[in-house]
Amino acid sequence: MPRNIFSDPLLTKAFSSVLSPDGNKLHAKAISWSIAAGILEGLSLGLIVPTISGLIDFGGLDSISWWLGAMAVLALAAIWVFFQQQRTAYMCAIDILNNLHQRIGDKLARLPIGWFGPRRTGTVSQLSTEGIMSIGGAIAHGECELIRTITALATTNLVILVWRPQLGLALFAGALLVALCLYLDRMLRDRGHQLNVSDRDEVSRRIVEFASCQPALRAAGRSQDYEPLADALAADKKSSLAKFLLSTAALIISNFASQITVVVLFVTATALWAGGHLHPVALIAFLGVALRFKVLLEQFVAQFTAADLVRGPIGEVEEILETTELPEPDSVPKDSTKQAMPAPGMVEFHEVGFGYDSDTSVLNGVSFQASPGTLTAIVGPSGSGKTTLFRLMCRFWDINSGAVRMGGVDVREQTSAQLMRQITMVFQDPYLYDDTLLANIKMGSASMSPGPDAVSAGDADVFAAAEMAGVRDIAQRLPGGWDCPVGSGGRKLSGGERQRVSIARALLKNAPIVLLDEATSALDPENEARIQDCIATLRRSSTVMIIAHNLNTIVAADQIVVLNSDGTVESIGKHDALLESSPIYAGFWQSRRSAAGWSLSR
Structure with a gap:
């Protein structure tokens, strides 16, 4: 939100919040030089009329030589002070350009992933390109000039007030x-x-x-x-x-x-x-000063109005920097990422309650356990909280009540590096970077994951994962093969092909826990069959949890967790048992079988 114009009219507090400690020291100097420059300008302007008045009253230049000498000294001092003001103001702008990007980047890296949404990512993009530059320009050309103008107006007014x-x-x-x-x-x-x-x-x-x-x-x-x-x-x-x-x-x-x-x-x-x-000559001199005073007033209005343009970007920066970070454990050994979890691959939800805001509850008292090396399918009506379960496992947000344990440890007691090394997530619509096909697969390599013990996967491992996920077929059809750029977001690939690349990343990372968010919900039969094979491969070494719509995946699951529309667990069990005991699952299964049996006829 933009800062209130009346609580911080000159933006001094706002700029202090976005400057580094060294930048704040420069900022204080710049403000001091601006005030000094304004005083000198105001004195030079205000003393014109008393000087001319003295010339009229006493006659001869000798009678006002002191005044003329003082005005000459003021003019020379004003030049030097103005130079110092400009120099320090530009140094403040350079401080913002050099440090603010880094501060925002460091802060973003510590924010909960759930904080990022379309509006906020657009805001961050705008800030990084135009917003920070406008803040730097405002402190170099706006704030100090505004302070100097206000000081010059006040000084001129004071001198004239003493004279007349x-x-x-x-x-x-x-x-x-x-x-x-x-x-x-x-x-x-x-x-x-x-x-x-x-x-x-x-x-x-x-x-x-x-x-x-x-x-x-x-x-x-x-x-x-x-x-x-x-x-x-x-x-x-x-x-x-x-x-x-x-x-x-x-x-x-x-x-x-x-x-x-x-x-x-x-x-x-x-x-x-x-x-x-008032003598006629003094009158004329005062009218000249009055016209200059009017120009200063117009400058004040223009500078004050221009300050509004930067209040929005500064408010956005402050919103980011003041956003509450997810707390992490204070005392974690330096080699904690190397230490094995007490129960690698174990996923536990215990009486978990969560809502995206205080008025709406998404999950209520959810409890279940996924043992290492098993396949758990999550089913339920739209809005029942299936994707929210996955987001809480990755700690996109903190739960309101209960506990989520990954590897036998509460996610709130793990660092982000510890948690992320246990999990790989395959999204419904995975994002590919504007890089080569091979580089996008290597994103799943341990060297790309957080932690000091990360070891880069060799080329043999990369190609093996790509082969299992069926990415070799994609490389063969692309003009540059493995080194062909896939375009921003992977636009050169189909949805199914992007999904295969994402599966290859998961195979390459070989994390203890794999989360698949409706990974096969919108694929053609060929791509779906390949991904089903990949899921079977992942089950050999990882705990797999999947938000399921595919009938074969559901039947093959070691357990199925059925959610109610109110975010509670309706039933947990295997396919045959749930058909008898769970009305929600029975209805879900019947609707899926009916949909699978649809055909077109003349």
Whole structure:
């Protein structure tokens, strides 16, 4: 969330939170130089009128030589101080560019995997490309300049207030008016943003939906007339107009403030001249100072408004850096990853309760055990928590109650490295990196896994795993064979081929526990048969747990865990026994057999 503009108007606290310790020391120096530069600029501007007034009152340059000398010294000092301000501000920006990427990366590596979702991964991507650069630019060109401008305004105002209190009060009133109008400007812009942001998001969602659903829309003859998108565009047009009107009003208010300030200063100065309290030459000099004061006010408004652009990225960085990490054991021996678990391959759930938020419970009192070297199938209706079980085994989130033990040890008492070395997970839609086919298989090698004892698999092991998973056929059809790039996300391969590569990774890692999340649910018969063979191979050395839809896999399972729609365990047993004792499983089995028997006829 963006930082509140009124709790941190100059962004000093915000920048301190994203700078390194050394960067914060530079930041304090940059702020000090900015204040000094503003004081010198304000003195140089404010002393113009008293100097000219002294020339008129006492006559001759000798009478104001001290004033002229002081102004010359101020000008030279201002040049040097301004240089120091710019230098330290740029060093702060360099600190952000050098360190913030690393801080965010280190933090992301410690966050629970469940934290990552489409919105957050998009935010991180945006931050890494544009957001951090904008933060660095803001501290180099924005914050210090804003502080210098405010200090210059205050110093000029103070000097004029001492010389002519009436004119000083007029300057203060003008600055106060600008600040008030800036507050109103901000309120109007916030209101316009609130009116439009939800409609703009809805348009984005509908456009993506319209593009991704083109086959279905064209089949239904709706590709040219999609009402949800048209309604979203109409709502966005209406709210965009309201946002435009509010922004226009805010712009008028901002311009009005600076213009009315000049009018107030001119009227006040003219009234003093007419009353004989101000010499005509001093009047002209003050009007020049007033015009420069107006320019400073306009700079202040522009710089303050520009600061809003970086509040969002800073808020996103702070949200990441302040996110609570999953706690890990404090005292773990350095060689802990080499130590064998008490019960390698054992999976235990004991009275596990979990919900993604406090209002909704997904799992309730789930208890079961998968012995080493067995195949456990998880079945249940949609939304019963099957995939959630797998996520809790990998500790994507921490459970609310009960215990999840992997290898005989509670997952909360293991480091991430210990836990990840026990598990390999085959997802329903595995992700392949934009690298060669061979490199993607090697991702399953122990050298790619966390832990100081990781040993790289040899080429013979890699090709053996690929052969068992049927990846050799894929290499033979690709133009570059094993060294052919598969494209971002593996787009050059079919869904079944990507699944085979993922299975090859699992075979290569040879972890004690293998989790397959609906790995065969959407495959053609050829690919499904290959993966069934791979599952049989994995069972020889690993505990295999699978969210199952395939009838052959279910029948072959050593045990089947049946979940209720409320996230409780309805039954546990083997196929034949469950057909008699579990209404949910019997209905599931019957529906699967019916689906498997479907055929097309004329």
